[in-house]
Amino acid sequence: MAKQQPRVDAVIVGLGWSGSIMGMELTEAGLNVLALERGADRTNEDFAYPKPADELQYGIRHTMMQKPKQSAVTIRRDLDERALPQRKLGAFLPGDGVGGAGAHWTGVLIRPTPTDLQLKSFADQAFEPGVLQDDMQIQDFGVTWDELEPHFTFFEKVCGQSGTTGNLNGEIQEGGDPFEGPRSEPYPLPALQDTQNTEMFDKAARQLGYHPFPNPSANVSRAWTNPYGMQLGPCNYCGFCSRYGCLNYSKASPQTCILNALKQRSNFAYRTHANVTRVELADDGKTATGVTYIDGDGEEVFQPADIVILASYSLNNVRLMLNSKIGKPYDPVSRTGVVGRNYAYQVGGGINMYFDDIDFNPFATAGATGRMFNDFSPGTFDSAQHGFIGGAKMHSSQASGTPIKTSLPKSAPKWGKGYKDALRENYGHHMKLSMTGSVMSYRSNMLDLDPTWKDPYGMPLLRMTFDWKENEQKLSRFMRDRLREIADVLKPDRMDEGFQLEGSHFKVTSYVSTHNVGGAAMGTDPSTSAVNRYLQSWDVHNVFVPSGSAFPQNFQANPTDLIGALTYWCAKKIREDYLKNPGPLMSV
Amino acid sequence: MSSRIHNRQRRDFLRGSLTMIPAITLGSGVSLTARAAEQAPALSDYSPLFFTSDEWAFVLAACDRLIPGEGEGPGALDTNVPVFIDRQMDAPYGHAERWYMEGPFVAGSSDLGFQYPYTPREVYQRGIALTQRWCQQHHDARFESLEADTRDQVLSALEQGEVDFAALDEEWLTSDDFFSWLLQHTKEGYLSDPIHGGNKNMAAWKMVGFPGARASFRDWVDQHDVEYPLGPVSLSGERG
Numbered sequence: 001m002a003k004q005q006p007r008v009d010a011v012i013v014g015l016g017w018s019g020s021i022m023g024m025e026l027t028e029a030g031l032n033v034l035a036l037e038r039g040a041d042r043t044n045e046d047f048a049y050p051k052p053a054d055e056l057q058y059g060i061r062h063t064m065m066q067k068p069k070q071s072a073v074t075i076r077r078d079l080d081e082r083a084l085p086q087r088k089l090g091a092f093l094p095g096d097g098v099g100g101a102g103a104h105w106t107g108v109l110i111r112p113t114p115t116d117l118q119l120k121s122f123a124d125q126a127f128e129p130g131v132l133q134d135d136m137q138i139q140d141f142g143v144t145w146d147e148l149e150p151h152f153t154f155f156e157k158v159c160g161q162s163g164t165t166g167n168l169n170g171e172i173q174e175g176g177d178p179f180e181g182p183r184s185e186p187y188p189l190p191a192l193q194d195t196q197n198t199e200m201f202d203k204a205a206r207q208l209g210y211h212p213f214p215n216p217s218a219n220v221s222r223a224w225t226n227p228y229g230m231q232l233g234p235c236n237y238c239g240f241c242s243r244y245g246c247l248n249y250s251k252a253s254p255q256t257c258i259l260n261a262l263k264q265r266s267n268f269a270y271r272t273h274a275n276v277t278r279v280e281l282a283d284d285g286k287t288a289t290g291v292t293y294i295d296g297d298g299e300e301v302f303q304p305a306d307i308v309i310l311a312s313y314s315l316n317n318v319r320l321m322l323n324s325k326i327g328k329p330y331d332p333v334s335r336t337g338v339v340g341r342n343y344a345y346q347v348g349g350g351i352n353m354y355f356d357d358i359d360f361n362p363f364a365t366a367g368a369t370g371r372m373f374n375d376f377s378p379g380t381f382d383s384a385q386h387g388f389i390g391g392a393k394m395h396s397s398q399a400s401g402t403p404i405k406t407s408l409p410k411s412a413p414k415w416g417k418g419y420k421d422a423l424r425e426n427y428g429h430h431m432k433l434s435m436t437g438s439v440m441s442y443r444s445n446m447l448d449l450d451p452t453w454k455d456p457y458g459m460p461l462l463r464m465t466f467d468w469k470e471n472e473q474k475l476s477r478f479m480r481d482r483l484r485e486i487a488d489v490l491k492p493d494r495m496d497e498g499f500q501l502e503g504s505h506f507k508v509t510s511y512v513s514t515h516n517v518g519g520a521a522m523g524t525d526p527s528t529s530a531v532n533r534y535l536q537s538w539d540v541h542n543v544f545v546p547s548g549s550a551f552p553q554n555f556q557a558n559p560t561d562l563i564g565a566l567t568y569w570c571a572k573k574i575r576e577d578y579l580k581n582p583g584p585l586m587s588v
Numbered sequence: 589m590s591s592r593i594h595n596r597q598r599r600d601f602l603r604g605s606l607t608m609i610p611a612i613t614l615g616s617g618v619s620l621t622a623r624a625a626e627q628a629p630a631l632s633d634y635s636p637l638f639f640t641s642d643e644w645a646f647v648l649a650a651c652d653r654l655i656p657g658e659g660e661g662p663g664a665l666d667t668n669v670p671v672f673i674d675r676q677m678d679a680p681y682g683h684a685e686r687w688y689m690e691g692p693f694v695a696g697s698s699d700l701g702f703q704y705p706y707t708p709r710e711v712y713q714r715g716i717a718l719t720q721r722w723c724q725q726h727h728d729a730r731f732e733s734l735e736a737d738t739r740d741q742v743l744s745a746l747e748q749g750e751v752d753f754a755a756l757d758e759e760w761l762t763s764d765d766f767f768s769w770l771l772q773h774t775k776e777g778y779l780s781d782p783i784h785g786g787n788k789n790m791a792a793w794k795m796v797g798f799p800g801a802r803a804s805f806r807d808w809v810d811q812h813d814v815e816y817p818l819g820p821v822s823l824s825g826e827r828g
């Protein structure tokens with residue numbers, strides 16, 4: 001018999017970005033809120049100088065991240081392959097511990113475009129039938145730009161977003177992204193400083209007629225006090241940002257932006273080393289009664305709650321839904337069911353360029369340092385004639401210059417004297433041209449429960465079925481050709497490239513991105529979405545799932561601005577309507 | 589882009605001005621001069637915590653070829669890389685503390701990552717023993733007593749997967765896999781902070797021009813295409 005804790009109004013599973021935002025919003029509404037976090041407690045003191053400046057510990061050994069021992073994912077590329085456990089981290093690096101991946105993220109804080117939110121409607125207008133792959137199952141988010149805009153604006157103030165405004169209330173602004181959706185307010189802070197690579201990229205991109213602008217950043221360029229009264233200090237370009245905790249109170253994270261304010265509220269509490277294994281349902285299966293977790297002593301505990309918020313990262317949210325039997329699991333053969341449907345990701349690619357006579361000083365950089373252009377996003381160019389849908393953010397970023405990760409020309413010897421020479425000659429003389437591309441959703445890119453492998457608590461692991469599809473391979477080829485044109489302008493001494501072209505397959509061993517999205521898509525049709533447009537489970541009305549799992553497909557940039565905005569959007573609906581009248585917020 | 593000559597002049601100028609900044613302001617408020625680093629041991633004085641003396645002889649002889657001391661810049665032995673590997677194997681990492689090590693173990697595409705029941709410690713124990721058996725069969729000698737050129741050939745054969753571990757009754761581990769761990773750890777030991785046992789005197793950082801744990805470049809980030817003038821500092825306060 002599980003130990004039982006006193007009831008709370010709302011329990012939040014996971015204390016990363018979404019969990020922290022929800023904590024703030026629901027306590028403000030007067031609820032008694034408890035967050036359960038499976039990892040350790042972590043405060044800014046844990047990131048005090050010089051601790052984070054240790055590439056081996058954080059950049060290579062993944063000290064801040066999810067432990068496969070506790071929660072692995074099994075992976076296969078198609079429905080016929082046998083999925084195998086990802087025994088050590090590689091392609092993606094989810095968080096573990098207070099702050100989640102929000103403590104060790106890079107901090108590129110960028111919005112989708114209005115079109116991205118209504119991609120299916122756009123596709124129906126812009127593409128002749130038959131142009132797109134028939135196994136594609138893209139959808140509208142079910143929420144519009146105008147509805148989300150205030151929430152982007154607020155979350156960006158929470159983070160002290162730094163950058164250059166491109167579209168203010170419909171008026172295009174010099175130096176920003178002319179293709180961005182209209183903002184109601186300018187960026188809170190000016191852009192980060194440019195570096196040598198961004199200067200070169202900017203010049204070449206302009207020469208080719210593109211519209212580059214500084215990467216929108218949650219590494220703050222100036223001192224900032226956010227709406228919660230939390231203070232961030234100006235980024236010192238320490239070079240240990242992406243994969244590291246910030247040593248300078250400069251990177252927006254749950255720690256620097258929310259948690260100290262939240263912890264002061266008497267109606268908020270949190271427990272660490274509390275690994276939630278299931279949401280418990282009432283006998284009729286229509287409401288949740290609370291959650292079961294395993295505490296630090298290995299004891300099973302039942303936590304009763306009136307509202308359950310799943311904020312445990314996209315992949316973990318979907319796994320919890322499946323393990324708790326919330327919603328019908330997706331079946332890729334009959335194409336019925338919704339939980340696990342429309343898993344998507346991000347496609348990357350780039351050209352590594354080496355310049356013997358240029359010193360890039362890659363160690364003097366912020367995580368989000370870079371410039372990008374958005375000339376190739378849905379609706380800004382005609383991708384139909386190239387036979388694909390989607391877009392890519394084209395950029396030259398320089399997230400860090402730590403030496404174990406030094407990029408060397410593919411032709412360089414891998415060891416021996418030649419390796420040492422290559423290291424000496426190329427370190428600090430490299431810059432990269434990159435694309436970060438959208439990934440559509442498909443019949444067989446999905447999540448379900450693994451039939452074989454289990455976690456230490458006896459719960460089935462999540463099984464991911466994912467591969468690169470023809471649409472993304474065509475997109476990659478198109479973007480590669482554009483990046484090659486930029487490289488031609490810049491004329492490096494040496495270069496090589498890597499893209500997911502025709503015939504390429506997903507590899508789990510090297511880093512791609514931690515932009516795992518989908519699997520519990522939001523929408524307005526319960527036969528194709530797991531949560532409604534307010535992120536509420538269609539089936540169990542007191543369960544809300546505000547996270548990247550709600551994306552019906554992925555757009556061409558980083559997900560967290562949208563995750564933050566969706567979380568505030570969901571919270572608003574809970575506060576304004578659900579609390580007064582608990583029940584389904586949309587009728588089936 | 590500015591020319592090299594121009595860079596040099598600017599660099600000399602900046603070196604002059606930057607070195608006048610007291611060390612205390614270079615890190616975020618922590619004095620880097622206060623605590624001198626513990627002296628790194630001489631490799632010959634070091635007693636391995638994990639490797640047996642036979643295994644240790646292999647590790648030394650292999651690291652010596654993976655990043656040799658010849659030519660410009662330090663080698664793996666000059667920088668205590670074997671000490672790093674030994675200490676990693678003695679640490680939780682060597683025991684695969686964070687990894688998913690539950691069975692069943694099923695072979696599959698290498699794109700899906702390693703699928704065998706061995707911790708890094710076991711990879712070394714098996715990999716070294718198998719390589720030594722192969723060297724006995726093919727060269728009638730232990731790896732460490734081979735000439736440098738021959739050791740390079742053996743390492744290449746391991747790298748290419750041409751040393752047939754399966755023929756020596758090894759069920760899971762292949763020679764290219766063993767080699768890639770060995771090479772990865774060698775590079776990590778060469779380029780990580782000296783606090784982990786390798787990169788002695790930050791010599792590899794000095795060679796490439798990485799300033800280590802300085803982690804504060806607000807005053808430098810707008811100096812484009814100028815070589816950074818200051819040497820590295822380490823986590824324990826060593827300065828180079």
Ligand SMILES: Cc1cc2nc3c(=O)[nH]c(=O)nc-3n(C[C@H](O)[C@H](O)[C@H](O)COP(=O)(O)OP(=O)(O)OC[C@H]3O[C@@H](n4cnc5c(N)ncnc54)[C@H](O)[C@@H]3O)c2cc1C
Pocket residue numbers: 013014015016017018019036037038039092093094095096097098099100101102103104105106107108109110242243274275276277311312313314316514515547548558559560561563
């Ligand atoms: C190296 C790296 C760089 C990134 N860079 C960017 C970027 O530049 N821009 C961008 O937009 N995004 C970036 N991301 C992605 C970003 O970190 C995530 O989108 C964001 O953190 C997601 O927020 P979340 O609240 O959904 O999850 P998280 O912030 O990860 O929080 C989830 C929390 O839930 C906890 N949890 C999980 N399962 C359980 C359970 N069963 N019981 C209890 N607790 C549980 C976890 O331990 C974790 O603390 C990056 C990620 C990484 C790893």
Ligand code: SF4
Pocket residue numbers: 218219220235236237238239240241242244245246247248249250251252365366367
């Ligand atoms: S680069 Fe800036 S924001 Fe990032 S960790 Fe360093 S000081 Fe913090």
